[in-house]
Amino acid sequence: MTPVSFKVLIDALKALPGVGPRAAQRMAFELVQNKREAATILAEALTTALEKLRHCERCNTLSETPICSLCASPRRDATQLCVVETPSDQITLEQSGAFSGLYFVLMGRLSPLDGVGPNQIHLEKLVNRATDGTVKEVILATNFTNEGEVTAHVISELLETQGVKVSRLARGIPIGSELEYVDAATVAQAMRERR
Amino acid sequence: MTPVSFKVLIDALKALPGVGPRAAQRMAFELVQNKREAATILAEALTTALEKLRHCERCNTLSETPICSLCASPRRDATQLCVVETPSDQITLEQSGAFSGLYFVLMGRLSPLDGVGPNQIHLEKLVNRATDGTVKEVILATNFTNEGEVTAHVISELLETQGVKVSRLARGIPIGSELEYVDAATVAQAMRERR
Numbered sequence: 304m305t306p307v308s309f310k311v312l313i314d315a316l317k318a319l320p321g322v323g324p325r326a327a328q329r330m331a332f333e334l335v336q337n338k339r340e341a342a343t344i345l346a347e348a349l350t351t352a353l354e355k356l357r358h359c360e361r362c363n364t365l366s367e368t369p370i371c372s373l374c375a376s377p378r379r380d381a382t383q384l385c386v387v388e389t390p391s392d393q394i395t396l397e398q399s400g401a402f403s404g405l406y407f408v409l410m411g412r413l414s415p416l417d418g419v420g421p422n423q424i425h426l427e428k429l430v431n432r433a434t435d436g437t438v439k440e441v442i443l444a445t446n447f448t449n450e451g452e453v454t455a456h457v458i459s460e461l462l463e464t465q466g467v468k469v470s471r472l473a474r475g476i477p478i479g480s481e482l483e484y485v486d487a488a489t490v491a492q493a494m495r496e497r498r
Numbered sequence: 499m500t501p502v503s504f505k506v507l508i509d510a511l512k513a514l515p516g517v518g519p520r521a522a523q524r525m526a527f528e529l530v531q532n533k534r535e536a537a538t539i540l541a542e543a544l545t546t547a548l549e550k551l552r553h554c555e556r557c558n559t560l561s562e563t564p565i566c567s568l569c570a571s572p573r574r575d576a577t578q579l580c581v582v583e584t585p586s587d588q589i590t591l592e593q594s595g596a597f598s599g600l601y602f603v604l605m606g607r608l609s610p611l612d613g614v615g616p617n618q619i620h621l622e623k624l625v626n627r628a629t630d631g632t633v634k635e636v637i638l639a640t641n642f643t644n645e646g647e648v649t650a651h652v653i654s655e656l657l658e659t660q661g662v663k664v665s666r667l668a669r670g671i672p673i674g675s676e677l678e679y680v681d682a683a684t685v686a687q688a689m690r691e692r693r
Contacts, residue, residue: 304592305585306562308543308550315543318536319511320528321521328586333515334544335551335560336584336605341513342544348503348510349529349541355503356530365530367501389531390500391523397499410531 309335361432363425364390364408373406380404382439386429386458388412388446396444404442407432412445413454424454426461433467443471504530556627558620559585559603568601575599577634581624581653583607583641591639599637602627607640608649619649621656628662638666 305313309331316327334342358364359371366372373379383404387393393406409424421427433441441462445451459469475493476485500508504526511522529537553559554566561567568574578599582588588601604619616622628636636657640646654664670688671680 304566304568305589306551306560306566308547308562309560309585312543312547315536315540316514318533318540319525321524325586326516328589329516330514331547332560332584332586335547338513339548341510342548345510345513346541346544346548348507349537349544352503352507352526352530353534353537353541356501365501365504365527367503371499371501373499389527390504391520391527394500394523 358410359408362406362408363410363428364393364406378403381437383442384433384438384440385442385444386455387444388451388454392444392446402442409445409454412448412450413457414450421457426458429458430461430465433462434465438467440468440470443469447472447474553605554603557601557603558605558623559588559601573598576632578637579628579633579635580637580639581650582639583646583649587639587641597637604640604649607643607645608652609645616652621653624653625656625660628657629660633662635663635665638664642667642669 312331312335313324313327316322316330317324319327322330334345355367356365357367357369359366359374360369361374362371364371364373368375380403383402384407385396385402385404386407386409387396388409388411390408393408396402396406407429409429411419411424413419413421413424432438441458443455443458445455445458455471459471462469474489474496476482476489482490507526507530508519508522511517511525512519514522517525529540550562551560552562552564554561554569555564556569557566559566559568563570575598578597579602580591580597580599581602581604582591583604583606585603588603591597591601602624604624606614606619608614608616608619627633636653638650638653640650640653650666654666657664669684669691671677671684677685
């Protein structure tokens with residue numbers, strides 16, 4: 304009953320992270336019925352992004368140029384290297400305004416069950432980068448999930464054998480939160496790491 | 499810092515219903531980093547859908563042909579016409595297996611504040627369709643939201659002045675639900691309409 308091109312569009316939308324069958328149906332309808340211009344723009348944006356985006360040769364983040372603008376900036380502190388999982392994490396940190404060094408973007412996290420090992424997250428490139436003589440401290444800002452913690456642990460061991468100073472973002476109670484709504488593990492961690 | 503083509507892609511994804519800035523960022527990253535093939539397929543699916551999909555001349559639903567396959571089917575009961583808001587609602591009803599008649603798809607609902615009036619949901623076309631001599635009953639299956647109810651009410655008044663028999667999907671407690679988790683308005687309605 305449903306036209307083929309509509310079905311194909313729904314299936315294509317289902318490939319988006321966090322989009323289930325219902326949401327995909329609704330999106331497909333909206334795009335075709337009320338947002339035809341937005342649909343055209345999206346199709347073009349996808350094609351252009353796939354064509355133009357590569358990885359920065361220094362920090363591995365998405366970039367249209369061989370070296371990304373952040374790595375190329377003379378205003379950043381080249382002695383500090385912050386390791387994040389994704390460009391989104393990098394954006395979040397930049398928005399915090401608390402870091403003025405350079406980044407290394409893993410483009411993932413260790414996840415052996417999904418076939419993501421040290422090569423997929425470019426650990427050799429990271430070690431070379433961290434031991435190039437300018438970097439004085441590597442700050443691990445992988446996520447505080449199981450996989451993120453394991454990734455941080457592995458990187459930390461790798462770098463410490465090379466004599467690189469390694470630190471990790473602080474864990475604790477989020478600013479503005481009420482204790483009773485914070486999960487027990489976080490509270491316990493904050494208690495252990497009190498200062 | 500973020501490359502232009504990546505920003506443009508994030509903005510284009512934000513146009514999707516239900517997708518906020520965070521989700522758009524995550525989608526853009528996934529598409530460019532891990533799902534390049536899916537991204538290409540999506541771009542093509544959008545272009546093809548925009549190009550091929552038009553509205554069925556009889557029921558107004560999305561169709562690649564002038565008359566959709568459902569309207570063209572000789573196996574459907576042409577005396578019953580079910581009015582729905584969107585093709586998704588039509589799919590849901592078809593999946594229920596409880597209806598074997600034909601449909602009229604409004605492609606929206608009355609919503610004066612958003613500039614959606616009787617013309618935008620093709621009420622004249624609906625009246626012509628419902629009074630063509632074959633239709634014996636019009637079943638209103640617009641959503642049970644405020645806008646859907648208003649739409650059903652307006653259509654019902656329009657058709658009844660033309661002498662068409664009009665019915666509405668039953669309201670009540672969903673199958674399999676526990677009373678304590680059903681909202682009070684639904685329970686009250688189910689009580690009033692008990693049978």
